[in-house]
Amino acid sequence: MKSDRIHKRLREILPPGALLTEREDVAPYETDGLTAFRRLPMAVAIPETEEQVRQILRACYEEGVPVVARGSGTGLSGGALPHESGVLLSLARFNRILHVDPLARIARVEPGVPNLAISEAVAPFGLYYAPDPSSQIACSIGGNVAENSGGVHCLKYGLTVHNILALRVLTIEGEVLEIGSEALDAPGYDFLALLTGSEGMLGVITQVTVKLLPKPERAQVIMAGFDDVKKAGAAVGAIIAAGIVPAGLEMMDKLAIHAAEDFVHAGYPLDVEAILLCELDGTEAEVEEEMEKVRGVLAAAGATRLRVAQDEAQRLRLWAGRKAAFPAVGRISPDYYCMDGTIPRKRLPEVLARIAALSREYGLAVANVFHAGDGNLHPLILYDANKPGELARAEAFGGRILEACVEAGGTITGEHGVGVEKIDQMCVQFRSKELLLFHAIKQAWDVRGLLNPGKAVPTLNRCAEFGAMHVHGGQLKFPDIPRF
Amino acid sequence: MENLREQFSEAIKQAAARRRPVRIRGFGSKDFYGGVPRGEVLDTTRYTGVVDYAPEELVITARAGTPLAEIEAVLAEKNQMLPFEPPHFGPRATLGGCIAAGLSGPRRPYAGAVRDFVLGVLLMDGRGDVLRFGGQVMKNVAGYDVSRLVTGALGTLGLILEISLKVLPRPAAEITLQMEMDATAALIAMNRWAGEPLPISATCYHDHVLTVRLSGAQAAVRAAQVRLGGQVLAAGEAFWRGIREHSANFFRDARPLWRISLPSTRSLDLPGKQLLEWGGALRWVFTDADTATVRAAAQAAGGHATLFRATRKQGPVFSPLPAPLLALHKRVKQAFDPHGIFNPGRMYDEF
Numbered sequence: 001m002k003s004d005r006i007h008k009r010l011r012e013i014l015p016p017g018a019l020l021t022e023r024e025d026v027a028p029y030e031t032d033g034l035t036a037f038r039r040l041p042m043a044v045a046i047p048e049t050e051e052q053v054r055q056i057l058r059a060c061y062e063e064g065v066p067v068v069a070r071g072s073g074t075g076l077s078g079g080a081l082p083h084e085s086g087v088l089l090s091l092a093r094f095n096r097i098l099h100v101d102p103l104a105r106i107a108r109v110e111p112g113v114p115n116l117a118i119s120e121a122v123a124p125f126g127l128y129y130a131p132d133p134s135s136q137i138a139c140s141i142g143g144n145v146a147e148n149s150g151g152v153h154c155l156k157y158g159l160t161v162h163n164i165l166a167l168r169v170l171t172i173e174g175e176v177l178e179i180g181s182e183a184l185d186a187p188g189y190d191f192l193a194l195l196t197g198s199e200g201m202l203g204v205i206t207q208v209t210v211k212l213l214p215k216p217e218r219a220q221v222i223m224a225g226f227d228d229v230k231k232a233g234a235a236v237g238a239i240i241a242a243g244i245v246p247a248g249l250e251m252m253d254k255l256a257i258h259a260a261e262d263f264v265h266a267g268y269p270l271d272v273e274a275i276l277l278c279e280l281d282g283t284e285a286e287v288e289e290e291m292e293k294v295r296g297v298l299a300a301a302g303a304t305r306l307r308v309a310q311d312e313a314q315r316l317r318l319w320a321g322r323k324a325a326f327p328a329v330g331r332i333s334p335d336y337y338c339m340d341g342t343i344p345r346k347r348l349p350e351v352l353a354r355i356a357a358l359s360r361e362y363g364l365a366v367a368n369v370f371h372a373g374d375g376n377l378h379p380l381i382l383y384d385a386n387k388p389g390e391l392a393r394a395e396a397f398g399g400r401i402l403e404a405c406v407e408a409g410g411t412i413t414g415e416h417g418v419g420v421e422k423i424d425q426m427c428v429q430f431r432s433k434e435l436l437l438f439h440a441i442k443q444a445w446d447v448r449g450l451l452n453p454g455k456a457v458p459t460l461n462r463c464a465e466f467g468a469m470h471v472h473g474g475q476l477k478f479p480d481i482p483r484f
Numbered sequence: 485m486e487n488l489r490e491q492f493s494e495a496i497k498q499a500a501a502r503r504r505p506v507r508i509r510g511f512g513s514k515d516f517y518g519g520v521p522r523g524e525v526l527d528t529t530r531y532t533g534v535v536d537y538a539p540e541e542l543v544i545t546a547r548a549g550t551p552l553a554e555i556e557a558v559l560a561e562k563n564q565m566l567p568f569e570p571p572h573f574g575p576r577a578t579l580g581g582c583i584a585a586g587l588s589g590p591r592r593p594y595a596g597a598v599r600d601f602v603l604g605v606l607l608m609d610g611r612g613d614v615l616r617f618g619g620q621v622m623k624n625v626a627g628y629d630v631s632r633l634v635t636g637a638l639g640t641l642g643l644i645l646e647i648s649l650k651v652l653p654r655p656a657a658e659i660t661l662q663m664e665m666d667a668t669a670a671l672i673a674m675n676r677w678a679g680e681p682l683p684i685s686a687t688c689y690h691d692h693v694l695t696v697r698l699s700g701a702q703a704a705v706r707a708a709q710v711r712l713g714g715q716v717l718a719a720g721e722a723f724w725r726g727i728r729e730h731s732a733n734f735f736r737d738a739r740p741l742w743r744i745s746l747p748s749t750r751s752l753d754l755p756g757k758q759l760l761e762w763g764g765a766l767r768w769v770f771t772d773a774d775t776a777t778v779r780a781a782a783q784a785a786g787g788h789a790t791l792f793r794a795t796r797k798q799g800p801v802f803s804p805l806p807a808p809l810l811a812l813h814k815r816v817k818q819a820f821d822p823h824g825i826f827n828p829g830r831m832y833d834e835f
Contacts, residue, residue: 103675104749127679148625159623161632162600175808182747183787184592184765187803188813188831189641190599193632197625214681237540243563243653283681285703342621344541374622414623422626429626434615440819441628444812457627 002063003042006087009059010045013052020044029088032073032080033135036337036391037420041068041082046090050170050206053089057204058174060087066453067172069200071112071140075147076338077419079199079455086453091142094206097121105212106165106182111142111205115149118210127212130157133415134323142205148197150415152248152279155373157213159415161196168207169195172446182209194441199417199456202445216281219247220291221315224298225272225305229253232274233348235301236372239278240345242297244290248279249373250322253352256329256367256380257321263328266321269305276303276372277322279315325369326380333365333382337394341405342414345375354404355379362397364390376414377405403428418456426456427463435460485547488531492643493612495526500610500823508639508827510549510581513574516793517585518638519801519829526643528580534558535646536620543603543620545648548580555579559651567595567652571728580644586636589728590686590697593678593748593762595652599635606646607634610821620648633816639827640835641820655685655699660720661712662695667760668751670694674763675749682708688727689760690734697724727761734759737770740794742778744769746787754781768792775799802831810834 010019020026021043030038042065047053060067066086073080082088094110097118101107102125107118115136119128132151133139139149145167150159157163166180180192195202226232232251239246252260253274261268268275278294280287291308298306309315321328329336343351352368359366365382379401383394402412402425412418412425426435438457442449458466499506505523515521531549538544539562546555552572559565569589570582583605588597604618607630618624618631634641665673670689674696677684683700696712697720698705709716717723726732735741737757744752748764756771771778775791775798782789788803805813810832817824817835828835 101749102679103672104747105675105679106747125679148629150623154623158596158600159625161629162596171808177809177812178806181745181787183745184748184762185586185597185636185745187788187790188805188809189637189816190586190632190635191809191812193599193629193635194816197629212679214679217681240542240653241540243656245652282701283683283704283707285707286683286701289701289703342623344538344543344620346538346541371623376623409619410621411619411624411626413626414621415625417625418627426626430616433609433613434617434627437609437615437630437819438627441630441816444815444819 002065003085006059006063006065007043009063010043010056010087013055013059014045014047018046018048020046026088029070029073029082029090032070032075032078034076034078034081034419034421036395037078037081039082039084041088042085044088044090046093048093053204053206054170054174054176056087056089057170057172060450061172061174061448064448064450066450067204068452069146069204071143072114072138074135074139075143075417075419076340077413077417077421079147079417079419079452081420083453089204091140094142098207102127104182106209107212108207108209109141111145111208112140115139115141115144122212126215128215129163129210130213131160131163134326141208141210145196145205145208146198146200147415147417150371150376152250152371154371155249156245156247161193163211164192164196164208165211166209167192167195167205169203169205171203172448172450177203180209197417199419200452201442201456202451204451216247217283218287219279219281219315220287220309221277221279221318222291222294222298222306222308223268223318224276224278224303225269226274226276226302227272227304228302229274229352230349231302232276233345233372235276235298235303237345238297238301239294242293244280244294246278246373247281248277249371250277251275251370251372252322252325253368255365256325256369259328259332259367260321260325263331264320264324266317268321272304277318322369329367329380329382334384334386337381337383337398339377339379339381339398339401340413340416341402341410342374342376343405343408343410345372347408347410348375351377351404351408355401358397358400362393364394364397374414375410399425420455423456423458423462424466426458427466432460432463435463485531485533489614489645492526492608496608496610496612496643496825499524499825500612503823504825505828506825508584508643510578511574511576513572513577514581514585518831519833520797521827521830523828528578528643531645539564541620542651543648544651545620545646546579547646548578548644550579552577552579552582563654564651565654566601566649568592568598568601569728570598571730573729579647583635583644583647584637584639590688590724590761593765594685599632601650602631602635602647603650604648605631605634605644608643608645610642610823610825614645618648622650638830640817640831642826657702657705658685658697658699658720659705659709660695660697660717660723661709661714662693662717663714664692665694666692670760671749671751671764677712678763682711684708686724687761687763695723734768739770739772741792742769742771743790743792744782744787746782746785750785750787752781752785754778779803800832805832
């Protein structure tokens with residue numbers, strides 16, 4: 001049997017204990033952060049060295065066995081969901097910070113290092129790593145690269161793709177590639193951009209070189225309450241139009257405010273429809289100057305409440321509510337389904353109205369939390385998995401929200417990735433020609449289609465079944481592309 | 485414009501059928517850059533116009549043939565800018581050429597490169613099909629990042645029809661300072677300052693003079709000026725334009741001009757004359773040293789060398805790629821352009 005053969009080969013590569021094959025041993029890996037999807041892998045390999053990774057990939061390539069790479073497993077789109085006849089490649093032991101150069105402001109780290117650990121390690125030099133997904137205490141930098149993760153800082157400091165310089169990558173054939181460099185560019189195509197956000201479909205990362213930024217002298221937050229969500233949305237545009245790019249600009253609707261306030265007592269007003277949290281960072285003088293401007297803009301935009309954090313403790317308390325919004329919603333509902341779509345900011349009022357209408361249609365409540373500065377919405381759909389049919393209803397509702405995002409000129413994922421979760425909605429955002437090119441790119445890197453198969457890019461068959469596109473007479477281009 | 489698009493598609497299909505190279509070209513301001521262009525010209529200069537501009541969204545979308553100057557003027561009206569400060573190298577440089585060449589100006593190390601601001605593209609592939617990637621929103625991780633992949637690909641992957649870019653507000657205040665020091669001190673200073681919360685937006689070192697631009701809120705610029713010291717250069721804007729467009733005196737030289745990109749803290753040992761930019765990460769070098777010597781020096785410093793301008797180009801213009809990477813380039817190129825018609829040899833002889 002294929003599984004016996006690959007088990008034997010992997011056992012020769014890995015030391016005892018680094019290969020899990022028993023059901024109870026592989027069970028902890030059956031899901032990532034999207035727990036609605038679970039699948040047991042054929043084996044879990046936990047290598048310690050790059051040479052072991054190379055040999056594992058080579059063996060899988062020769063045996064035709066799929067490989068799914070996994071970091072901390074905090075991904076929210078099922079990108080690290082195992083393949084039932086494949087090897088789950090855990091990079092958890094690649095957790096060393098290899099090199100920090102404070103003068104050059106770079107750090108070279110292994111993919112299993114948690115995002116926040118990088119900032120902690122370089123804090124003594126007054127530096128930090130800017131992208132800050134909410135899960136940053138746990139999520140690994142390798143996973144961040146695979147998903148091009150974002151966070152609150154994105155509007156001003158960019159996504160992962162803007163904050164990395166180089167990758168060391170292994171192809172499925174076990175070939176080592178150095179992508180990018182410690183210089184600001186590298187010759188040839190921008191494979192650094194192509195690999196970032198490619199969801200583990202093109203190669204396995206063994207090292208990441210990140211850019212570090214100086215920690216701002218000061219950060220200050222202002223909270224504004226609005227009696228109308230539309231006004232809050234318009235205020236976001238007004239801040240940007242005033243020439244200010246905040247370090248963070250977040251919005252919460254009434255349900256999210258109430259849940260968060262009950263949970264962490266951040267001091268949010270309860271008699272408003274929405275709040276905005278706007279953080280400015282920079283030098284003392286700069287923050288002071290811009291905070292005055294922002295306060296004026298928010299007042300003119302019709303804020304009914306305004307509060308500037310007077311000290312660091314107040315600032316952190318105001319953020320605590322936002323950062324705890326997801327668990328807070330978890331307290332008021334047995335389950336929730338976190339969506340992730342992006343829209344042009346100006347379309348915010350109509351998209352929120354659409355979400356509200358869908359909420360009535362599906363009979364499920366929604367709490368809205370989002371990165372207002374860059375239009376990245378995170379509607380949390382409240383449901384109860386124990387009630388028959390509710391999960392399916394929540395998923396269908398979520399799909400409709402993403403379609404509404406595309407209709408508004410946005411996208412089905414801003415920072416969580418497509419994974420398995422949004423694979424059907426890919427057929428809404430892209431037409432067959434684009435999907436075919438994605439498949440061709442995949443083939444250029446992974447001719448046998450073994451790296452994380454079935455994720456991120458749907459087959460045309462799937463889109464045809466999903467009903468969003470038409471395949472004439474069943475005739476497909478690239479008939480030899482593996483279809484899962 | 486629909487008509488033009490059909491013409492492009494027809495030309496590409498015919499070229500593909502005959503396996504004839506197509507040379508994508510705007511006004512040719514960057515004809516000098518990369519390998520020697522060949523093939524029948526596919527002229528983009530009539531494919532123009534700003535398609536959409538939403539200042540409060542910080543996004544502009546325009547067609548490839550639109551002059552860069554026009555885009556910059558449109559943005560300036562709303563007090564916004566292209567943060568990567570692209571060099572034009574000619575009065576009629578187009579947006580398409582800017583994206584295809586992937587060159588960024590003085591603000592690059594502090595704000596980001598062209599590709600960092602590309603949000604989406606409309607692309608015509610080697611079959612004459614129109615494909616859309618990315619979009620007009622800041623955060624978009626659906627599908628592979630083709631928009632950034634085609635940025636800087638010198639037109640070898642397809643004809644860029646339309647581009648959406650993130651833009652930024654222009655800084656409220658700007659000032660340029662100059663101070664005398666030696667090269668080693670300048671390199672250390674630029675790197676130290678970049679690690680402090682200072683509003684630096686450009687740096688240049690040449691002929692014992694370090695020039696630094698500060699941009700940002702009035703108060704931040706003033707505070708940084710006090711911190712850094714030096715003399716205020718009144719003609720700051722003209723100075724940076726001279727560096728960005730290569731019209732400054734330094735760039736008047738008959739020798740081949742090399743662009744060497746390297747880690748910002750390294751020194752570079754080459755005969756000839758050097759100008760440092762990008763906090764030390766970019767060196768412009770006029771030298772008569774042969775290609776092998778220049779490439780070896782760049783590599784020893786952890787970087788790579790491009791023969792940027794030369795009357796005679798001998799050997800590859802860009803640093804050669806290791807074999808496995810070159811093989812991947814060819815396969816990726818094939819995915820976009822199966823008949824190999826787009827700008828062959830413009831980047832590497834092999835594709």
